[in-house]
Amino acid sequence: MNPMNYIVLSAxxxxxxxxxxxxxxxALVVFMCVELMLNAANLAFVTFxxxxxxxxxxxxxxxxxxxxxxxxxxxxxxxxxxxxxRRSASVDDASLLKL
Amino acid sequence: xxxxxVAFWIVAPITVLGGIGLVASRKAVHSALWLAVTMxxxxxxxxxxxxxFLGVVQVIVYTGAVMMLFLFVIMLVxxxxxxSLVETLKGQRLAAILAVSGFASLLISAVTRATIxxxxxxxxxxxxxNVEGLAxxxxxxxxxxxxxxxxLLITAAVGALVLALTPRVAPRRSQKDQAIAxxxxxxxxxxxxxxxxxxxxxxxxxxxGTPALLPDGSPAEASYSRVLRAREExxxxxxxxx
Numbered sequence: 362m363n364p365m366n367y368i369v370l371s372a373x374x375x376x377x378x379x380x381x382x383x384x385x386x387x388a389l390v391v392f393m394c395v396e397l398m399l400n401a402a403n404l405a406f407v408t409f410x411x412x413x414x415x416x417x418x419x420x421x422x423x424x425x426x427x428x429x430x431x432x433x434x435x436x437x438x439x440x441x442x443x444x445x446x447r448r449s450a451s452v453d454d455a456s457l458l459k460l
Numbered sequence: 461x462x463x464x465x466v467a468f469w470i471v472a473p474i475t476v477l478g479g480i481g482l483v484a485s486r487k488a489v490h491s492a493l494w495l496a497v498t499m500x501x502x503x504x505x506x507x508x509x510x511x512x513f514l515g516v517v518q519v520i521v522y523t524g525a526v527m528m529l530f531l532f533v534i535m536l537v538x539x540x541x542x543x544s545l546v547e548t549l550k551g552q553r554l555a556a557i558l559a560v561s562g563f564a565s566l567l568i569s570a571v572t573r574a575t576i577x578x579x580x581x582x583x584x585x586x587x588x589x590n591v592e593g594l595a596x597x598x599x600x601x602x603x604x605x606x607x608x609x610x611x612l613l614i615t616a617a618v619g620a621l622v623l624a625l626t627p628r629v630a631p632r633r634s635q636k637d638q639a640i641a642x643x644x645x646x647x648x649x650x651x652x653x654x655x656x657x658x659x660x661x662x663x664x665x666x667x668x669g670t671p672a673l674l675p676d677g678s679p680a681e682a683s684y685s686r687v688l689r690a691r692e693e694x695x696x697x698x699x700x701x702x
Contacts, residue, residue: 362465364579367505368571370472374498376564377479383556384483386548389534390491396526397479397495400502403518407511414580416593419511420602423594426514426521427609431616433526437533438623445626450488450537453548 367408374401388440388450392433399429467508475501488537492530499523510582513591657683 374397381394403422410418444450478501481494499522507515586593598606633641643653657680660666662673672683 362462362468362579364576365572366468366472367509368576369568370475370505372564372567372571373476374479376560376567377476377483379563380557380560381483383560384553387488389488389530389537390482393482393491393495393530396522397482397498400499400522403514404502404505407506407509407514409576410511411509411579411585412576414577414585416585416590416597417601419514419590419594420597422511422514423517423598424602424605424609426517428612430521430526431612433529434616434620435623437529438620441533441536442623444537 364408364412368405371401371405371408374398374404386451386453388443388452388455389437391452392436392440396429396433399425464508467504471501471504471508475505488534489531492527492534495530496523496527499527509579510585511590513594652682659683659685 378394378396378398378401381397382391385391385394403425406418406422406425408418410416410422440450443455447454449455475498478494478496478498482491482498485491485494499518503515503518503523506512506518643650657672659668659672660670661680661683663670663679668685669688671679671681674680
C-alpha cells in the first residue's frame, strides 16, 4: 500500500488538532488537542521510518512519546493549580496579565 | 487489496472520527473518550506499519497512563465543566476553521507531491527483531538523548509534585488533639464523650439515613450524618433556585 495514505492521515489528524487548539476554550480539551497533534506527528515519523528502511524514525517517535508524557504531567498540574485558584478551567479566564 | 490496506481503510476513518469527536464534544469527558478511540486506532496503524513496540507503547503510555491522567483531572475539575459556546472573539471559530483548512490543504498538496520510496518489507526493516533494533539504536546512537530523557522525566515528576502541593492552612489535628477535644471540650459538655449515637438505633430501619430514636421517640439529631444533612440542604437550595 502506498505509504502516502498514512502521511495524509497524519496531516488530517494534525489539522483537526490545530482546529481544536484554536476553537476550544476548555484548557483540558486544548491540551488533549495538543496530544492529538503530537500523535499525528508520530504517525508520520513511523511511516518515514518504514519508507527509509531504518528504525531512526521509530526511535524519534518513542522520544516524542516520552516528552509528551512529561509534558502532560506538568501541564495538568498547572491546570489543576489554575483551577484551584480561579475555580475555572477555561483559557479565557486566565487573563490576569492582560491590560 | 492487501491486509494492510483493509486495516488502514477500516481504522483510518475511525481515527479521524475520534479526532472530530474530540473537537466537537461539549463535555471534556466525551472529548477524552474520543481521544482514546483515536489513540487506539493509531496503535493499530503502528502495528500494521511494522512497529509493534511503538504500538504497544502507544496503548500503555497514551491510552493507559496519559488518558487516565486526563480523566483523573477531569474528575477533580468537575465532570460537568462543559465548554461555554459563547465566542469571546467574534468570528474566531470560523476564521480558525478556515485558516486550518487552508493549512491542511497546503500541507497535503505539498506532501503528496513529494516522492517517498516504497515501504521496506518488514523482514528487512526489523531484521533481528523490532525491539532489538530499537534497543540497538537507543543505547548507541541515541544514548545521550536517552539519558537526557531520564533527567526530563525526573524534573517533570518533581515539578508536578511542587505544583500540586497545597500549603496547610490549619495545623494538622493529631490523634492526641482529637482525644483532647473529645474528653476535655471547651464547654465542658461530656455527653458525647462515648461517641455519637449510631444511626438507626431503635428506629424502623438501620440505614445510615435514618436517625436513631431517643427513649421519648424523638429523633436524635447527633446520629444523623453531617454529610447527608449538608447534601439535603444543597439539594433543597437547588430546588428553590429552580
